[in-house]
Amino acid sequence: MRRLPMSRLLVLVSLMFIASAAAVPLGAQSSGLAPDLNLTFEEFTLDNGLHVIVHEDRKAPVVAVSIWYRVGSKNEPEGKTGFAHLFEHLMYNGSEHYDGEWFLPLQQAGATDMNGSTWFDRTNYYQTVPTPALDLVLWMESDRMGHLLGAVTQDKLDNQRSVVQNEKRQRDNQPYARVNYRLYEGLFPPGHPYRHLTIGSMEDLDAASLEDVHAWFRQYYGPNNAVLVLAGDIDVETAREKVTKYFGDIPAGPDIDAFDTWVPDKRENTHEVMHDEVPAVLANRAWAVASRRDRDAALLELAAAVLGQGRTSRLYLELIYERQVASDVSVHVVPFELASVFDLAITLNPGERAEVATEAMDRVIAKFLEEGPTREELERAVARINATTVRGLELVNDKATALAEGKLYHDDPAFVQTYLEWINSATPADVRDAARRWLGRGWHQVDVLPAGRYATTGQGVDRAAGLPPLPT
Structure with missing residues (x-):
């Protein structure tokens, strides 16, 4: 079993050998240790590229199932802003072998912490289920990873587009909510993946098509572009058997080309x-x-x-x-x-x-x-x-x-x-x-x-009479 490294003991030396107090690590003058999180885990990778991490914690009969895809708003091409988040919504609208509302069977099974999120660099989906419901959620997650597109219809796309656009309106109408649009446009140059926010623009959301949905899924939602974590009442042998059973037959997607880092060299304020x-x-x-x-x-x-x-x-x-x-x-x-x-x-x-x-x-x-x-x-x-x-x-x-x-x-x-x-x-x-x-x-x-507070007078000049006469 792999284990997070124990914090190393720091050797305290005499202050006479220290050139400057500022050069002494803080831990050497306080506890001397970073907290040891004791977060044990094991990991394996399926032949199709799906990477799996298992953390065993038997304190309660529940398992957290968390799947993270290496795709976010930074992957959106020009004219497609907001699409990563829109696609996240579509992932909750049924798959080919369960064309129903995602949360209903999980609620019936007693699941908690059910949600998903999209950010610049990733999209994640997660839930915590009682141990007997683990097969249920693995079946559901694997079905939407491997068998989604047949269940995505124009009606579903239009519905979720409206939901996301309403979410954007509500967010943008909050005090100070629009500042980040301007802040990130001023901070990141044209062409930088972080220049636009994850929520996207109304115009780009309007332009999203079913063809875009199919292309996005095929490009980014393969098992080789994902990390699956099972944490809780489970061991690695059980995890390997179940994950292979449900995910092992899903074909890998294409390899993804990406920037490693891109920090703008901003010289002026x-x-x-x-x-x-x-x-x-x-x-x-x-x-x-x-x-x-x-x-x-x-x-x-x-x-x-x-x-x-x-x-x-x-x-x-x-x-x-x-x-x-x-x-x-x-x-x-x-x-x-x-x-x-x-x-x-x-x-x-x-x-x-x-x-x-x-x-x-x-x-x-x-x-x-x-x-x-x-x-x-x-x-x-x-x-x-x-x-x-x-x-x-x-x-x-x-x-x-x-x-x-x-x-x-x-x-x-x-x-x-x-x-x-x-x-x-x-x-x-x-x-x-x-x-x-x-x-x-x-x-x-x-x-x-x-914003300025302005007002008008109750009544203005009568303009119906035309131009005022010139003095004679």
């Missing part, structure tokens, strides 16, 4: 203003930064925590607690395969001008790039990430997600442990230097301002 029906100014600045595969992405998560996560973070303390000019501060790294996004957003109090947020961003970031975090700030950030990561692995579905993401993005189901080792071994100098490498590059900022 760009800044734009948009107006919306909002009560106060939102200033949202973002940088294109290292891929989630790069250790720098983890170091930038520590920088984000110091700058704007929690009540002791720098921007929160200044803008919300001390100056009381803002109602919310959010700083985080959005991790993607080709390039991640470092996102900094400040929502000001009503009446405050956007320049207040911009000046604070400029000043606080400049100081951070010069000095980096203090050791105390870094300790809090590390503790925060450790706790969040451990809590995020409490359920078998959470474990299945971590294993799938590790394999999909890093070719290593154990990557979550590597990630924590990156976090816990970071020094203040490491975090400062990573911030200099990436936050010293060009950014794009969108300020969302409240």
Whole structure:
């Protein structure tokens, strides 16, 4: 059985041999260890390319079944935005041998955590079922992987197109919801797969055809482009027998050509203003930064925590607690395969001008790039990430997600442990230097301002009489 590597013991050396306190890994001055997640797993690959990961956890008689396809909105060609998400919806509308509503038999079997999602780099489908229902869900998942297209009709496509477009309308009508369209268009150049958002455009959704559905399925939904995770009340021998039975006869799809990384080389800062029906100014600045595969992405998560996560973070303390000019501060790294996004957003109090947020961003970031975090700030950030990561692995579905993401993005189901080792071994100098490498590059900022309030007089001039006479 393969097991995530145990955290290595760090040898504490005398401080007289250390050139700088900033160069000492944080763990060496605190616990010395990244949390050991003890997330055991085994893996195998079917002859058709389907990769399977099995995590045995007998605490409850349930199994999480999570299947991840290496396809997302980044794979959409020009004129087809929103299609990956639309296709996800179609996957719940029946297959050739069960042309019914996906969730009904699973609900009858007592399943929980049933859903799917689409993002830039992947599409996933998941559910947690009682152990006796495992054959049911494997039959259903394999039927839609191998036998979907005969059940997809024009009526189903039109129906799900309407559902997705309504979802887009509802989302876009939320306060500040449209900012990311402008933010990502300003951050990523034309032709970059991340320039458009996963939800897509109304026009492209209208243009989606049954031919597009068939082409998408045949290109991306083969077993060799998927990772299947079974986590819970199951062992690898049982998993191999069942997965081979249900998935083994599905033909492989074509190999997929793809970019490995594509971080835009943005040299200049760009800044734009948009107006919306909002009560106060939102200033949202973002940088294109290292891929989630790069250790720098983890170091930038520590920088984000110091700058704007929690009540002791720098921007929160200044803008919300001390100056009381803002109602919310959010700083985080959005991790993607080709390039991640470092996102900094400040929502000001009503009446405050956007320049207040911009000046604070400029000043606080400049100081951070010069000095980096203090050791105390870094300790809090590390503790925060450790706790969040451990809590995020409490359920078998959470474990299945971590294993799938590790394999999909890093070719290593154990990557979550590597990630924590990156976090816990970071020094203040490491975090400062990573911030200099990436936050010293060009950014794009969108300020969302409240739309103007205008009115007309009750009654204007009587224009029916024509031009006013000229004075004589």
